[in-house]
Amino acid sequence: MSRVVVGGIRDWKDFGFLFLCIGATWVGILSLAALLVYVFWDAIGWIDWQFITSPPSRFAEEAGLYPSLVGSIFVITLVGILSLPLGVGAAIYLQEYSTSSFLTKLIETNISNLAGVPSIVYGLLGLGIFVSTLGLPHGTVIVGAFTLTLLILPIVIVSSQEAIKAVPDTLRHAAYGIGATRWQTIRSVVLPQAIPGIMTGTILALARAMGETAPLIMIGAATSIFTSPRGIFSPFSAMPLQIFAWSDLPQREFQHGVTPAAIVVLLIILLSMNAVAIFIRHKYQKRRR
Amino acid sequence: MVVEPSKLTSLTGKSRSLSERVIKWFFFSCALLSVITTIGIVFVLIVDAAEFFSKVSIIEFFTSTRWSPTIKPAEYGVLPLISGTLLVTFWSAVIALPLGVASAIYLSEYASERVRAIVKPALEILAGIPTVVYGYFALVYITPLLSKIFPSISAFNALSASIVIGIMILPMVSSMSEDAMRAVPNTLREAGYGLGATKFHVSTTIVFPAALSGIMASFILAISRAIGETMAVTIAAGKYARVVNPFNVGDALLKPIETMTAAMVEIGMSDVTGDSVAYKSLFAVGLTLFVMTFLMNVLSQYIKSKYREVYQ
Numbered sequence: 001m002s003r004v005v006v007g008g009i010r011d012w013k014d015f016g017f018l019f020l021c022i023g024a025t026w027v028g029i030l031s032l033a034a035l036l037v038y039v040f041w042d043a044i045g046w047i048d049w050q051f052i053t054s055p056p057s058r059f060a061e062e063a064g065l066y067p068s069l070v071g072s073i074f075v076i077t078l079v080g081i082l083s084l085p086l087g088v089g090a091a092i093y094l095q096e097y098s099t100s101s102f103l104t105k106l107i108e109t110n111i112s113n114l115a116g117v118p119s120i121v122y123g124l125l126g127l128g129i130f131v132s133t134l135g136l137p138h139g140t141v142i143v144g145a146f147t148l149t150l151l152i153l154p155i156v157i158v159s160s161q162e163a164i165k166a167v168p169d170t171l172r173h174a175a176y177g178i179g180a181t182r183w184q185t186i187r188s189v190v191l192p193q194a195i196p197g198i199m200t201g202t203i204l205a206l207a208r209a210m211g212e213t214a215p216l217i218m219i220g221a222a223t224s225i226f227t228s229p230r231g232i233f234s235p236f237s238a239m240p241l242q243i244f245a246w247s248d249l250p251q252r253e254f255q256h257g258v259t260p261a262a263i264v265v266l267l268i269i270l271l272s273m274n275a276v277a278i279f280i281r282h283k284y285q286k287r288r289r
Numbered sequence: 290m291v292v293e294p295s296k297l298t299s300l301t302g303k304s305r306s307l308s309e310r311v312i313k314w315f316f317f318s319c320a321l322l323s324v325i326t327t328i329g330i331v332f333v334l335i336v337d338a339a340e341f342f343s344k345v346s347i348i349e350f351f352t353s354t355r356w357s358p359t360i361k362p363a364e365y366g367v368l369p370l371i372s373g374t375l376l377v378t379f380w381s382a383v384i385a386l387p388l389g390v391a392s393a394i395y396l397s398e399y400a401s402e403r404v405r406a407i408v409k410p411a412l413e414i415l416a417g418i419p420t421v422v423y424g425y426f427a428l429v430y431i432t433p434l435l436s437k438i439f440p441s442i443s444a445f446n447a448l449s450a451s452i453v454i455g456i457m458i459l460p461m462v463s464s465m466s467e468d469a470m471r472a473v474p475n476t477l478r479e480a481g482y483g484l485g486a487t488k489f490h491v492s493t494t495i496v497f498p499a500a501l502s503g504i505m506a507s508f509i510l511a512i513s514r515a516i517g518e519t520m521a522v523t524i525a526a527g528k529y530a531r532v533v534n535p536f537n538v539g540d541a542l543l544k545p546i547e548t549m550t551a552a553m554v555e556i557g558m559s560d561v562t563g564d565s566v567a568y569k570s571l572f573a574v575g576l577t578l579f580v581m582t583f584l585m586n587v588l589s590q591y592i593k594s595k596y597r598e599v600y601q
Contacts (some may be wrong), residue, residue, distance in 0.1 A: 013487070022395055028388065028412055028459050032411060032412075035426055086322060089319030090322065090323060092316050108326075110323055112586075113587070118518075120578070121517070121579050124572060128334075132563065147416070181306070222337075244424075247424065263425065285580070
C-alpha cells in the first residue's frame with residue numbers, strides 16, 4: 001500500500017506530534033530490548049550442560065531444568081497431536097461443509113469468545129471436568145495436555161480457517177468437475193494447499209501453550225519436580241512453572257542466575273518455534289507466486 | 290462470475306457414500322467441541338459456584354471487605370480482589386492505550402514500509418513472551434529501579450505489575466489499531482491534504498476518527514486481557530488482599546495488593562481439599578472473572594460490528 005507523501009512536517013505541532021509517536025514506539029522496542037538484555041546478561045555462565053540435565057536443587061550451582069524441560073516437551077507434543085486434527089477438523093467443517101449460515105455464525109462467535117477467556121479459567125475447566133468429573137489424576141501430563149488443547153483450539157481453528165479460505169475456489173471447482181467427492185476434494189486439493197498456513201498457525205499456538213503457567217497451576221501440576229514424567233499419567237512440571245517457583249526464591253543466585261537461565265532456555269525454544277513458523281510461511285508465499 | 294461453493298457443492302460433490310458421511314460427522318463434532326468447551330466452562334463455574342453460594346451468602350461475597358479463605362476465621366469478600374484487579378487494569382491501560390495508539394499512528398501514517406516491516410513484528414514479540422517472564426522482570430528488575438524513585442515502595446507492589454502488564458498489552462493495542470488505521474482509504478487522506486492539512490491534522494482529525502471503532506475494540510480487548518492476566522500480578526504484586534483506595538495513588542500503587550487471578554493461584558497452590566469451601570470459592574471468583582471478561586469481549590465485538598466503517 002503506498003502512502004501519499006504530501007503534507008509532510010511543516011510546523012512545530014507536526015514535529016512535536018511525530019516526535020511523540022516515534023517516542024511511544026521506542027518505549028515498546030526499548031522495553032523488549034531491556035527485558036532481553038537483562039535476562040540474557042544475568043543468565044550468562046548459568047546455562048550449561050549441567051543446568052540442562054540436572055533436576056532442581058536448593059543449591060543454585062546444582063540446580064537444573066531437566067524434569068520441567070522434558071515435561072514441557074512431552075505435554076506440548078501431546079497438545080500438538082490432539083489440537084491439530086481437532087482444530088483442522090473444525091476449520092474444515094466451517095469452511096467446506098457447513099451450509100447453515102446460522103450454525104456457522106454461532107460456532108464462529110463462540111470461538112472468538114473462547115479466545116478471550118482468561119487462561120486461568122481454562123485451568124478451572126480442566127480441574128472441574130478432567131480431574132473432578134472424569135476422575136483423571138491431579139497434576140498429570142494427560143490433564144495438562146487436555147487443558148492446554150482446549151486453550152489453544154480457538155487459535156488453531158481460526159488460523160486453519162484462514163489457510164483453507166485462501167485456497168482458490170477454482171481448484172475446488174476443477175476437482176468437483178472431474179467427479180471428486182467433497183472429502184476427496186478436501187484431502188487431495190484443499191489440504192495440500194492449506195497445510196503450510198495450518199502449520200504456521202498451529203506452531204504459533206503451541207508456542208503460546210508452552211509459555212502458559214496459570215492453567216497448569218490450577219490443574220495441580222507441580223511447580224518444581226525432581227523426576228521427569230514417565231508416561232501420560234505421571235505428575236509433571238513445565239518450564240514456566242519451574243520459573244515461577246524459582247522467581248519466588250530470595251537468594252541472589254536464583255534471582256540473578258538460575259531463574260534468568262531457565263527463562264533464556266524457554267525463550268530460545270519459543271523464538272525457534274516462531275522462526276520455524278515464519279520460515280514455513282515465507283517458503284509457502286514464495287511457492288505460490 | 291463467482292459461484293458460491295456452498296451452492297456449487299449442493300449440485301456436485303455430494304456425500305455419496307457412508308465413509309463420506311462419517312467423515313462429515315467427524316468434522317462436525319470437531320466444530321461442536323468448541324461449543325461444548327463453552328458449555329463446559331459455564332457449567333463447571335456455575336455448578337461449583339452454586340455450591341459455594343449455598344455455604345457463603347452471595348451478599349457476603351459481594352459486600353464483605355475481607356478475603357481470607359485459608360486463614361481462620363475464613364472470610365470470603367471478593368471486593369478486595371476486584372479492587373486489586375481494577376487498580377492494576379486501570380494503570381496498565383493508562384500506560385498501554387496512549388502509547389499503543391501513538392505507535393499505531395507512527396507505523397500507519399509516518400513509518401516507511403521497511404521500518405514498519407521490522408518494528409511491527411518486534412512489538413508483537415512482546416505479546417508472545419510468557420507472562421511468568423513479565424512477573425519475574427517486574428519483581429527482579431523493575432521494582433528495584435522504582436525503589437530509587439519511590440524509596441517507600443514495597444518489594445511486592447501494584448506499580449511494577451501495572452507497568453509490565455502495560456508493556457504486555459501494548460502490542461495488542463498498536464497492532465489492532467494500526468490495522469484499523471490502514472483500512473482507512475487513502476482518498477480520505479488525500480482529501481485532507483488537498484485542503485492544505487498537515488500530516489498531524491490528517492492523522493488526528495481524519496484517520497483517527499475514521500478508525501475509531503477498531504481502536505476502541507482494541508482498547509477493550511487489551512483491558513480484558515489485563516483483567517485476566519495472572520502470573521505477572523501473582524509474582525510481582527504480592528498476595529495481600531485489601532480494598533484499595535484508588536484516590537490515594539501512592540498507597541494504592543506502592544504497596545502489595547491481590548487480584549482475583551492471584552487469589553485463585555494462591556488457593557490452587559495451597560493444600561485445600563476438593564470439598565472445602567475455600568476450594569469452591571475458586572469457582573465463585575472464577576465465575577466473577579469470566580463474567581467480567583466475557584462482557585468486555587461481547588462489547589468489543591459489538592463496537593466492531595456496529596460502528597464498522599466499510600470502505601471500498
